[in-house]
Amino acid sequence: MTLQDLNTRLAPHFLSVLGGFHHDPGEAGLPKGTATLLLLGPAEPGYWPHLQTQPEWGGPDPVDRWSRRVIGRLACDLGAKALFPFGGPPYHPFYRWALRTGRVWDSPVRLLVHPDQGLMVSFRGALALRERLDLPPAPPRPCDSCAAPCLTACPAGALNGAGYDVPACHAFLDTEPGCPCMTGGCLVRRACPLSQAYARMPEHSAYHMSQFHR
Structure with a gap:
């Protein structure tokens, strides 16, 4: 599987891979056997109108419940583990993970900034994969x-x-x-x-x- 393959699977849900990093299997902090961690977030245009057509909309915590269903199902299909920035405490360190990707940085106001989404960047979940995927080089910090x-x-x-x-x-x-x-x-x-x-x-x-x- 490649990042392009995964983004193709994410596109109907208006999600995309916003960054990722390789994980040493002996390193603590992620599910056992994780080789690559990918952070997923909204893909515009179209994300918000799409979300409002989903079965979770209108109930409690619709964005989080939708994220669990969509990303959780994808993780099952891929033999991966889905991780989320909500549902704690304790909470997964998405801020630290984002910085580790080299594609998201701390801005002058300490909010995360992304090369395409700016300070609007947000994460709906992460995939802990057993495969070591090829990742693109980090761009310059904007x-x-x-x-x-x-x-x-x-x-x-x-x-x-x-x-x-x-x-x-x-x-x-x-x-x-x-x-x-x-x-x-x-x-x-x-x-x-x-x-x-x-x-x-x-x-x-x-x-x-x-x-x-x-």
């Missing part, structure tokens, strides 16, 4: 040639290079000036030039903001 508008984009000053003041963020979202963040997504994420070129729908971001701020 933030190295960026003016970093993300550093000054937060109107509440809650997210910047010094870290993330979560209480200040929630307090701002309770105010009228916080409405653009709630309806269109975090202004810091949207300030990234790569995010602006990515076809993520505002409704998608608004849903996750509503789950964060409740």
Whole structure:
């Protein structure tokens, strides 16, 4: 199997491989026998409209339940193990795994950034494969040639290079000036030039903001 083969299988679900790394079978932290770990996330355009047609939509935790069904079934078909960023504690270290791929980096505001999805990158799950797949070389880190508008984009000053003041963020979202963040997504994420070129729908971001701020 190749990455192209796997992305072909993921395409009908509007998912794609966002990065991966090789794992030493003797290394701790992943299922026994794992040779390659691949991180999966939404593929735009089309992901959010597709998700709303799925049987999980309308019930509790529709995105997580859909992810378990789709990625879990694929893992069974491949003889792999499905791992998810939800369902804890304890939680799998998706942030650390993402950095290890060499295709996702920590941005100046410490949020993860992807070369195609910018600060809108997110993960719906991972596949722990027994096969050692060929992986592409890491591209340059995009933030190295960026003016970093993300550093000054937060109107509440809650997210910047010094870290993330979560209480200040929630307090701002309770105010009228916080409405653009709630309806269109975090202004810091949207300030990234790569995010602006990515076809993520505002409704998608608004849903996750509503789950964060409740």
